[in-house]
Structures are given as structure tokens and as C-alpha cells.
Amino acid sequence: MQTTKTSRKAAFTGIKSRVHVVVLRPVQASRALVPVVQSVAAGATEAAKVDGRALRRSLNQTGRYVRQPTNDPVSQQLMDEHGVGYSTNGLVAQMRNDGNIWKQGTVTVKLAKAYGYCWGVERAVRMAYEARQAHPDKKLFVTNEIIHNPEVNKRLKEMNIEIIEDEGDGKDYSQIGNGDVVIFPAFGATVKELSDFRDKGVQMVDTTCPWVAKVWNSVDTHTRKQYTSVIHGKYSHEETIATASFASNYVIVKDLKEAQYVCDYILHGGNKEEFLAKFSKAVSKGFDPDTMLDRVGLANQTTMLKGETEQIGKMLEATMMQKYGPAELNNHFLLMETICDATQERQDALYDMVADPEVDFLIVVGGFNSSNTSHLQEIAEHKGLPSFWVDSAARIDVEKNTVLHKLAHGELRETVGWLTPGKPVTIGITSGASTPDRAVEEVLAKVFKIYDPNFTGIAPKDCGRLATPEEH
Numbered sequence: 001m002q003t004t005k006t007s008r009k010a011a012f013t014g015i016k017s018r019v020h021v022v023v024l025r026p027v028q029a030s031r032a033l034v035p036v037v038q039s040v041a042a043g044a045t046e047a048a049k050v051d052g053r054a055l056r057r058s059l060n061q062t063g064r065y066v067r068q069p070t071n072d073p074v075s076q077q078l079m080d081e082h083g084v085g086y087s088t089n090g091l092v093a094q095m096r097n098d099g100n101i102w103k104q105g106t107v108t109v110k111l112a113k114a115y116g117y118c119w120g121v122e123r124a125v126r127m128a129y130e131a132r133q134a135h136p137d138k139k140l141f142v143t144n145e146i147i148h149n150p151e152v153n154k155r156l157k158e159m160n161i162e163i164i165e166d167e168g169d170g171k172d173y174s175q176i177g178n179g180d181v182v183i184f185p186a187f188g189a190t191v192k193e194l195s196d197f198r199d200k201g202v203q204m205v206d207t208t209c210p211w212v213a214k215v216w217n218s219v220d221t222h223t224r225k226q227y228t229s230v231i232h233g234k235y236s237h238e239e240t241i242a243t244a245s246f247a248s249n250y251v252i253v254k255d256l257k258e259a260q261y262v263c264d265y266i267l268h269g270g271n272k273e274e275f276l277a278k279f280s281k282a283v284s285k286g287f288d289p290d291t292m293l294d295r296v297g298l299a300n301q302t303t304m305l306k307g308e309t310e311q312i313g314k315m316l317e318a319t320m321m322q323k324y325g326p327a328e329l330n331n332h333f334l335l336m337e338t339i340c341d342a343t344q345e346r347q348d349a350l351y352d353m354v355a356d357p358e359v360d361f362l363i364v365v366g367g368f369n370s371s372n373t374s375h376l377q378e379i380a381e382h383k384g385l386p387s388f389w390v391d392s393a394a395r396i397d398v399e400k401n402t403v404l405h406k407l408a409h410g411e412l413r414e415t416v417g418w419l420t421p422g423k424p425v426t427i428g429i430t431s432g433a434s435t436p437d438r439a440v441e442e443v444l445a446k447v448f449k450i451y452d453p454n455f456t457g458i459a460p461k462d463c464g465r466l467a468t469p470e471e472h
């Protein structure tokens with residue numbers, strides 16, 4: 001999976017002043033952690049032992065911090081017009097109302113039971129639209145792509161919301177000044193970004209998904225109780241970067257193999273230099289595997305494969321049980337349920353779909369840098385079902401009957417003659433959690449056109465609006 005690269009080291013190239021970060025210091029007698037304010041040079045790496053909860057409380061106290069949508073109807077209408085919300089009258093909405101199935105000539109389409117926009121993503125996009133409406137005359141910035149979807153990000157840019165991206169040399173926030181509006185994306189922002197923007201006097205709109213915040217809470221607990229966080233995620237993914245910034249001591253493992261390596265080290269020790277070289281970009285500053293792995297807590301990037309996170313949890317639990325015995329387990333291993341339902345539901349629905357003998361092949365729609373979409377493609381490939389992952393309908397050429405699609409391991413491949421007009425076919429379709437329904441509708445329109453050159457589109461039919469996250 002390819003992710004947007006973000007350099008923590010140079011994340012704040014534009015802010016040169018000294019800032020205050022709330023940190024925790026152990027009190028000698030009790031070894032408890034208490035919040036203190038420490039002055040650190042901006043540009044330094046995140047201070048260790050950050051009190052994340054105190055930091056978030058301090059954001060609330062500024063009077064310049066918003067973290068809930070307002071359900072503004074004008075913003076909702078604009079989202080509908082732009083096709084960046086849930087479909088209300090298109091093909092996806094009609095399928096949703098009709099058993100997730102559609103027949104168009106010789107083509108049958110089965111839509112996965114859980115697909116597309118998760119509520120955290122829809123909420124984040126809505127909050128960005130609402131911020132634009134609430135501050136029509138101000139400069140608006142997002143500290144990264146709001147979600148991993150090219151069409152949504154294009155729309156935001158058209159509304160003069162600037163996305164600050166890492167061009168390989170860190171992010172430059174120097175143009176953001178007092179009175180501007182800064183939006184934090186669905187997968188959050190680092191401790192340093194939050195504290196620096198708090199001190200900069202900007203208006204903050206925090207769209208961080210509550211599920212991501214839940215992981216931060218678990219990492220906070222690890223810090224308070226002096227456990228090292230073992231984070232199942234990708235060290236360069238923005239969400240994991242943000243989560244790690246809330247941790248005191250951490251190691252990030254991307255898969256079962258790396259988790260096994262850590263477990264072996266806990267049980268049998270090993271070569272410290274080799275460990276640190278292997279996880280050079282995936283451990284906290286000053287990490288010592290010989291002294292910091294005796295108490296561990298599990299945290300996760302919310303879009304990782306659920307089964308894999310669970311397996312890593314079991315591996316760590318078994319390791320600590322073997323090393324310290326069942327009576328001592330709770331003193332050495334901490335597990336809190338933080339796997340996002342949305343990711344889990346989309347993955348479970350896809351497992352059902354790949355087991356459906358009627359489905360001839362699959363189309364996965366979602367951003368090429370979307371972690372959860374890559375996992376959907378991975379499941380299909382693993383089960384041996386042909387699967388074409390596209391990020392938009394633009395990857396399909398109707399005239400040539402070709403598709404430019406991505407494989408789970410990252411390769412972009414063009415397949416010529418991928419559809420066989422005239423032959424009855426059943427296509428399964430799903431989409432990643434950051435994919436608006438319209439992207440799926442546009443892909444299917446092109447597919448139908450290849451099968452039937454006379455196809456002119458699906459007539460809209462009002463199917464009603466899906467409940468917003470707050471209405472669930």
C-alpha cells in the first residue's frame with residue numbers, strides 16, 4: 001500500500017518560534033505521571049510522555065476549536081451537488097434500496113453489503129464544507145488530504161481550501177497566520193501540529209474521527225500506566241504518525257512477521273542493534289528493546305486488517321503469558337478494543353462477496369493511497385478472485401475496453417479487453433471507506449457502456465437521505 005509520505009522531522013518547517021507542549025514527568029516517589037508545561041524548540045521531535053488528554057482539553061479552552069459538525073443544510077446541499085456525500089438518487093442509492101443488486105442487460109451487479117464512505121469520513125468532509133460556509137472570507141487550510149480521495153480533495157481546492165502536502169521536504173505552514181482557519185483531517189494531526197496551531201491563534205476545525213481519537217485514548221492510557229505501545233500500522237501513514245505522537249514509548253509493526261520478531265525478542269532477547277536498525281523509522285526516540293518491552297499495550301491504525309490486529313494481540317498476550325505467567329499477565333499486557341467497525345464491516349462484506357460463486361470478478365473503487373481500500377483488494381487477491389482496483393472512472397477507457405488498475409502490492413497494470421460484451425456476467429463491486437458513492441456510479445456507467453454502446457445512463461430516483469453520523 002502506498003501512503004502519502006509525511007516527514008515528522010520536518011513537519012513544521014514554517015514555524016520557528018518556541019512553543020509550549022504539555023508533557024508528563026514521572027514523580028519520583030509514586031512514579032505517577034503529572035502534566036507539566038515544558039518549553040521546547042519548534043521543529044524538535046515530539047516531546048516524550050505527552051499528556052494527550054490535557055492537550056485536547058487545552059484546545060477546547062481556546063474558544064477557537066470546533067470538533068463537531070453543525071449539520072448545516074447549505075453545506076449538505078453543496079455536497080450533494082458535488083457528489084461528495086452519500087448518493088440520494090443515483091444507482092448506488094437505488095441498489096441500496098433494492099437489495100444491493102442491479103441488472104442491466106446481460107450484466108448483473110452485486111454491491112457489497114457494507115461499502116464506501118464510513119461515517120467518520122462523511123463527517124470529516126461535511127465539517128470541511130461547513131467550515132467554508134462558516135468562514136466565507138477567511139483563508140482555509142487542511143493539514144493533509146482531508147480523506148484519501150482525489151475527487152473530494154479536488155472539490156475542496158476548488159472552494160479555495162488549501163491542502164498542505166508534504167513535497168518530500170516536510171510541510172510548510174509558514175503561510176498560515178493568526179485568524180486563518182486550519183482543518184485537521186479525519187485521521188488526525190500530531191501532538192506537535194495541535195499544540196503549535198493552538199499557540200498560533202488560528203481557528204481550528206478538528207475532523208478527527210472519534211474512532212481514531214479512541215485509539216489515542218488507549219495510547220494515553222499506555223503512557224499513564226507506563227506501558228510501551230505496540231502500534232499495528234504503517235509508520236509513514238498519517239494516522240499512525242499522529243497516534244505515535246501521543247505515545248510515550250512505542251514500536252510500530254506493520255504485519256505479523258514484524259510482530260513475531262518483537263515477540264521473539266521479548267521472549268529470548270536478541271541483537272539490540274539489529275532490532276533498532278530493523279525498526280529505525282518505527283520506534284520512539286531513545287527506544288531500548290531490552291528495557292522497554294516488559295510491559296506492552298496494543299494500539300492500531302484503524303484501517304489495518306482487523307484479523308491481523310487481533311492476531312497480533314493474541315501473539316503479544318501469549319508471549320507475555322509465557323514469560324511472566326497467567327497471574328502476572330495484566331501487569332505486562334494491555335488490550336483495549338479500538339478496531340473501527342467500519343473497516344471491519346467492509347472487510348467482512350468482502351469476505352462474503354468473494355465466497356459468492358456467482359460473482360465472476362470484482363471491482364474495487366477507492367483512492368490509490370487509501371489504506372483500507374488496499375486491504376479490500378488484498379482480500380480479493382488472497383482469495384483468488386480477479387479484482388480490478390480503480391480510483392476513479394477515468395481509469396477505464398470505453399472505446400478501447402481497457403482498465404488501468406492497481407494491485408495490492410502497488411503495481412499499476414493496464415488490462416486490455418477486460419470486459420467481454422455479449423456474455424452474461426456477474427460483477428461484484430465495493431468501495432473503500434473514503435470513496436463517495438458517485439465514484440462507484442461513474443465506474444459502473446462506463447462498465448455498462450462497454451457492454452452496451454447504447455447505454456445512456458440510469459434515471460435518478462429519489463431514495464431519501466442516509467442518516468448522518470450524529471443521527472445514528
Ligand code: SF4
Binds near residue numbers: 372
Ligand atoms: S475508517 Fe473508521 S476510523 Fe477511519 S475515518 Fe472511517 S469510521 Fe473513522
